[in-house]
Amino acid sequence: MATTATTGRRGAGKPHIHEPATPFFLPTILDESGHLDHTRAPFIEGISAYREQNMTPFATPGHKLGRGMDPALIALYGAEAFASDIPVSGGADGIHFDLDTWRLAEELGADAWDSDRTFYLVNGSSTGNLAFLTAQIRPGDKVIVARDVHKSLMVALIQSGARPVYIAPELHPTLDIGLGIEAHRIDEALRKHPDAKMIILVSPSYCGVSSDLAAIADVAHARNVPVYVDEAWGPHFHFHPALPQSAMDSGVDGAVASTHKVLGAFTQSAVLHIKGPRVNPGRIAATVGMAQTTSPATFILATIDGCRRQMVLHGRKLLDVAIELAEDARYRLQRIPGLSVLDAESLGVAAYDLTKLVIDVHGLGLTGFQVENELRYRYRINPESSDLTSIICLVTLGDTRESIDRLVTAFESLSRSQNGSKPKHAATVVRSSGAVIAPGIQAMSPRDAFFSRQRALPLEQAAGEISAELVIPYPPGIPVLAPGDVITVEKLAYLKMGAETCMYIAGAADHKLRTIQVVDEPKQSAWTQQPYYSNLPTH
Ligand SMILES: Cc1ncc(COP(=O)(O)O)c(C=O)c1O
Secondary structure, eight states: OOOOOOBSSTTTTSOOSSOOSSOSSOSBOBOTTSSBOTTOOHHHHHHHHHHHTTOOOOSSSTTTTTTTSOHHHHHHHOHHHHHTOOOIIIIISOTTSTTOHHHHHHHHHHHHHTOSEEEEESSHHHHHHHHHHHHHOOTTOEEEEETTOOHHHHHHHHHHTOEEEEEOOOBOTTTOOBOOOOHHHHHHHHHHOTTOOOEEEEOSOTTSBOOOHHHHHHHHHTTTOOEEEEOTTOTTGGGOTTSOOOTTTTTOSEEEEOHHHHSSSOTTOEEEEEOSTTSOHHHHHHHHHHHSOSSOOHHHHHHHHHHHHHHHHHHHHHHHHHHHHHHHHHHHHHTSTTOEEOOHHHHTOSOBOTTEEEEEOGGGTSOHHHHHHIIIIISOOOOSEEOSSEEEEEOOTTOOHHHHHHHHHHHHHHHHHTTTOOOSSGGGOOOOOHHHHSOOOBOSOHHHHHHSOEEEEEGGGOTTSBBOSOBEEETTTOOSBOTTBBOOHHHHHHHHHHHHTTOEEESOSSTTOSEEEEEOSOHIIIIIISOSOTTSOOO
């Protein structure tokens, strides 16, 4: 635990004309022995203190503690919820943030996740991705990027104006699942591109596979290149040894994690961590401020506060239970005819998030989409997602023996009712393969492609054009096209087959992929006069 002296009032000792009658909270978050006191929760305390003061607000939010809310919403959430929807400045914190509520809460966050500094975010990991890249990259900088990036990182590449050199993750030979990036691939990329300014990765993947971040950090740091990890799906890793090593514990320079995804915090909450000498904290603070709303929801911040306290004080025990429940579910589901559930062994990976249940259902003779419908409308179970072959279910601190039994029982019943059905979809499962998910040729930077004049072209006519948009089929969630990529015949054939087999396609303006957005500018100027990449076609 950090022992930096931390006071609750900036400029203590300065005369204040109007002191709050009762300080919102004690002017320190240190315990008696000088350690940060994780039983404290500055945002939660600040909201409680505000409510105790019986304020009459003439300030935002306009619903005025719920009094102006639609009664149906009051009935839904309860009046108490709205009475706690107060602003940060002049609400949970001092008028000019002079009670340091936010700063103290983040200081506890940094200690909890073992970072140098942690920023609390109210617009998800998406904000953290944008803030980190905007702070650390200049337009035109070369960056090495794992190709399985989330859309929000692609947005950050567009906004920052970086020139990505993509690395395709290894794929499992039959399961269409990304296996992460190995350190030697980063090493090779850095040898080839010694001018690269940053390594950008997603780990864990949506399916729960983690890369060896410590080895990657070693390779990158040997050349003094910072590593940034989108750890949206791993905010719990730091709190249990059976989970993959967290990004901060692996020694990377920056990481974002969505506290709302698998921990007990509200939707939209996330944390951005930084550590070490290769990042500029002041600049990141500034870009976080630029990327976030200027009216952050105190109730979202309070849930990060509460989740941090819960994880520091009880995380190990709570995760023991969640992991045990997930392992029990995995064991039982695996034995149901027609199902198979992924684990580290079946994937052949070293680090896997045990709380993720990726359930391959095609042996039931149904697609994942059909199974999701069955689960939802027949058994009242709401999975995280589905695709052609599988269902993903998350097991978290919110699960119980009963919820797991319900899931397993539903699958047992579904399997019985499908008894004897042949897998109808095995033959139509679209497998990604090298050429279609390989980054291929980049004719422009994502930013230039995105801001270019564009037009929608029927898919069949788009070969040889430059994509102006992101096209990400799930699985495996790896962009087949990113803005700036040259569209190839192979990629088009794959996308066409995917669209025809109900593959879920994210990112594209036309989700059914009848058309695709392409750059509508003379190829001469875009491609050959100012080439970004040496591997551009010269014809
Ligand atoms: C890998 C990854 N990064 C970032 C995000 C964005 O997270 P958020 O919804 O918290 O903004 C997601 C969302 O699913 C994601 O899967």
